[in-house]
Amino acid sequence: MTTPFYVPPEQLVKDRADFAKKGVSRGRPIVVMVLDVGILLIGENSSPSLRKIGEVYDRIAFAGVGRFNEFEILRVAGIRFADLKGYSYSRGDVTGKGLANAYSQTLGQIFSHEVKPYEVDILVAELGTDIASDKLFRVQFDGTLRDAQSFAVLGAGEESISETLRETLRSDMSVTEAAQLAITTITEAEGHDIDASAWETGFLDRSMTRRTFTRLTADQLGLTADS
Amino acid sequence: MNSHNLGTGPLRLGETAEGSSFTSVLENRGIAPSWRVEGVSTEGIPEATTILAITWADGVLMAGDRRATAGNIIAHRRVRKVYPADEYSAVAISGTAGMAVEMIKLFQTELEHYEKIEGVRLSLEGKANYLARMVRANLTLAFQGLVVVPLFCGFDETDSTGHLYSFDVVGGRYDELSYATTGSGGSEARSFLKAAWQPNIDRNTALSIAVEALVSAAEEDSATGGPDLRRKIYPNILTVTADGVSEVSDEELSEVSARVLEGRP
Numbered sequence: 001m002t003t004p005f006y007v008p009p010e011q012l013v014k015d016r017a018d019f020a021k022k023g024v025s026r027g028r029p030i031v032v033m034v035l036d037v038g039i040l041l042i043g044e045n046s047s048p049s050l051r052k053i054g055e056v057y058d059r060i061a062f063a064g065v066g067r068f069n070e071f072e073i074l075r076v077a078g079i080r081f082a083d084l085k086g087y088s089y090s091r092g093d094v095t096g097k098g099l100a101n102a103y104s105q106t107l108g109q110i111f112s113h114e115v116k117p118y119e120v121d122i123l124v125a126e127l128g129t130d131i132a133s134d135k136l137f138r139v140q141f142d143g144t145l146r147d148a149q150s151f152a153v154l155g156a157g158e159e160s161i162s163e164t165l166r167e168t169l170r171s172d173m174s175v176t177e178a179a180q181l182a183i184t185t186i187t188e189a190e191g192h193d194i195d196a197s198a199w200e201t202g203f204l205d206r207s208m209t210r211r212t213f214t215r216l217t218a219d220q221l222g223l224t225a226d227s
Numbered sequence: 228m229n230s231h232n233l234g235t236g237p238l239r240l241g242e243t244a245e246g247s248s249f250t251s252v253l254e255n256r257g258i259a260p261s262w263r264v265e266g267v268s269t270e271g272i273p274e275a276t277t278i279l280a281i282t283w284a285d286g287v288l289m290a291g292d293r294r295a296t297a298g299n300i301i302a303h304r305r306v307r308k309v310y311p312a313d314e315y316s317a318v319a320i321s322g323t324a325g326m327a328v329e330m331i332k333l334f335q336t337e338l339e340h341y342e343k344i345e346g347v348r349l350s351l352e353g354k355a356n357y358l359a360r361m362v363r364a365n366l367t368l369a370f371q372g373l374v375v376v377p378l379f380c381g382f383d384e385t386d387s388t389g390h391l392y393s394f395d396v397v398g399g400r401y402d403e404l405s406y407a408t409t410g411s412g413g414s415e416a417r418s419f420l421k422a423a424w425q426p427n428i429d430r431n432t433a434l435s436i437a438v439e440a441l442v443s444a445a446e447e448d449s450a451t452g453g454p455d456l457r458r459k460i461y462p463n464i465l466t467v468t469a470d471g472v473s474e475v476s477d478e479e480l481s482e483v484s485a486r487v488l489e490g491r492p
Contacts, residue, residue, distance in 0.1 A: 077238040
């Protein structure tokens with residue numbers, strides 16, 4: 001008969017966290033910026049069909065880095081959560097905070113109870129009526145919920161990209177200016193050229209009513225087709 | 228019904244709901260809208276009446292009067308029967324008003340839900356077929372007197388033309404090339420359109436004949452309300468073109484209505 005080893009809980013949590021962190025840190029970075037004109041989400045994604053950035057509700061967007069199948073499960077569950085709430089009550093009752101809390105509970109539960117934690121880092125962006133009421137919620141693999149002001153960076157190179165953005169990002173930038181800033185900063189952090197077609201975007205447009213989520217065209221991105 | 232079912236509480240991951248269908252999420256949780264009743268008396272339940280849709284040069288147009296009746300009583304004067312279904316389609320309903328409004332709300336949510344999960348919109352035909360399925364699901368109640376019959380129209384992004392679809396109570400779906408009407412004043416409106424409609428009419432003509440068809444229905448059918456200039460009640464009209472769905476403003480409709488009423492014998 002084999003004697004089960006005793007593993008102290010501190011060690012167990014640390015092992016799991018290290019495992020998940022390793023998975024997340026491999027993910028290509030996504031930058032989320034709060035601007036006067038809306039909230040811009042942009043990241044490198046060479047796949048045109050497997051999205052990392054998506055619409056959740058009228059004024060709420062989702063971004064995820066890490067394992068695709070895992071944050072995709074979260075994205076779909078989030079859309080169901082939001083649509084169900086909006087259908088049962090009213091569209092105005094669907095909030096980013098409610099969704100971020102649900103994500104936080106879910107990921108926390110998975111981290112401590114499942115065989116393997118999710119290797120993801122996700123973000124919920126909510127467009128307010130003005131820039132002061134915009135909200136960014138980060139939810140980590142262990143369910144840790146934090147909010148961010150003015151910008152957020154997910155995935156590889158988080159530190160260095162954040163440092164650059166802290167000094168260069170201004171909220172009065174146009175979408176194109178902000179996108180250009182994100183593109184140069186990410187390219188620099190990655191240390192290699194990134195194809196013009198490999199940028200995935202999402203934009204919560206403050207000038208729109210009801211569903212505000214759009215994707216930027218190559219023109220708006222400041223990238224012409226042949227560049 | 229616990230709060231868990233209504234979109235609060237933790238997420239349900241990998242819920243066994245069918246693909247990207249919102250209705251199957253509702254069914255999974257036992258909260259899909261349903262009206263299970265035996266031997267219904269339809270007396271006193273408001274009904275929505277005349278709606279119509281016509282094709283015109285740039286796309287399609289959908290119009291509905293504003294009256295809901297319960298028996299011989301006018302239940303509501305400002306009911307909305309024509310709604311955008313998504314960015315490129317519109318839906319209108321006649322029949323039992325309460326059920327119809329719920330059906331539209333579910334239909335809208337379903338289209339949006341699919342679009343968000345799949346990343347692409349359903350094809351126009353896909354939307355029409357889905358709506359047919361929703362009507363069919365209501366068949367038992369239809370035979371008990373709680374009938375809901377929609378009209379659906381939209382702009383097809385693949386062939387860049389407007390299409391319209393009519394339905395019957397058993398969920399039959401029919402493509403219409405010119406115009407379609409339904410509701411208690413529908414046959415009167417159809418007779419008018421048969422004489423007035425022509426292919427490729429411009430927007431102004433399309434608006435005029437849509438309003439006049441409703442006026443003509445209101446003159447013969449007590450359950451249909453014509454434009455009421457004194458109370459400022461005008462029909463609801465949506466146009467669907469390559470630029471998407473847009474609502475015709477009350478200012479424009481007041482002019483059209485006044486002109487149409489002036490010209491009536």
